[in-house]
Amino acid sequence: MSSNEKTQEEEPKQSSLVEKIQQLGQSNVPTAPDSNIHVLSIIGQVEGHVQLPPQNKTTKYEHLLPQLIAIEQNPKIEGLIILLNTVGGDVEAGLALSEMIASLSKPTVSVVLGGGHSIGVPIAVAANTSYIVPSATMTIHPIRLTGLVIGVPQTFEYLDKMQERVIQFVTSHSNISEEKFKSLMFEKGNLTRDIGTNVVGKDAVAYGLIDSVGGVKEAMERLNELIELDKDSKGMIQ
Amino acid sequence: MILYTPLEPMDIFEHNQSNYTKQKVIHFDDCSLLVDCLEEGNYRVVQLLSTNPQHFLNESFQPGKML
Secondary structure: OHHHHHHHHHHHHHHHHHHHHHHHOOOOOOOOOOOOEEEEEEEEEEEOOOOOOOOOOEEEHHHHHHHHHHHHHOOOOOEEEEEEEEEEEOHHHHHHHHHHHHOOOOOEEEEEEEEEOOOHHHHHHOOOEEEEOOOOEEEEOOOOOOOOOOOHHHHHHHHHHHHHHHHHHHHHHOOOOHHHHHHHHOOOOOEOOEOOEEEEHHHHHHOOOOOEEOOHHHHHHHHHHHHHHHHHHHHHHO | OOOOOOOOHHHHOOOOOHHHHHEEEEEEOOEEEEEEEOOOOOEEEEEEEOOOHHHHHOHHHOOOOEO
């Protein structure tokens, strides 16, 4: 009997909560605190001016550019970690992403997992510190074009300039020399019937392309270190 | 049919236009989601487009979930 009374007493409490949900459309659900580190994953193909069919896994640069602005603008976000597993893609879209990452004021760390090929190379070196896992590879090769070409000499000139932009970006954001990068790019005998080089984990570090070998732990430690340094330098100005 | 060409299959075969319209990006709970539009008017999550790692812990955003 007394237990029945008790449940009747509890009912109004519950119904007020139900009412609250009905009125406000929500109840307060405890959530995990927002992370001060955001993650930008660059996966599949870097998609640029041409939309690829849906069976391709793509990273659309028009999605990432506003996210990068949001990261720059949001004071709660203190650092960015970039995860790369890409086969390459549109050169100008990739360069746009690289320049955006390189010009962020917040600390950035990139990790190459699996593969960071072709245009993945400038994106990887764009971060303040870059890491590569020992099993990851990066293919460095000349820029190519598929499809119909109108005006071959002009297109050739244009491609040559585009390649120069990639080389300039990579050499100015990493420790690799222009000569070394170009020699890797035009190397023969590494990719069966193609020119270029497939650089694996430790070699990428040895060439000065990537800062060090490491995975998530190293990347997070470095990012937290950079965040602390960033805070200290801002504190000194004030 | 055997093809011997350096061209991409995409350049040879006409691809189905409906494949492009099937997927779209929607905003749901402060997040952008890439979804498949299903016949009944439902959406199936394909990919979560967010940089906030906490969003990836939200079960309703897991790929394959219906919205």
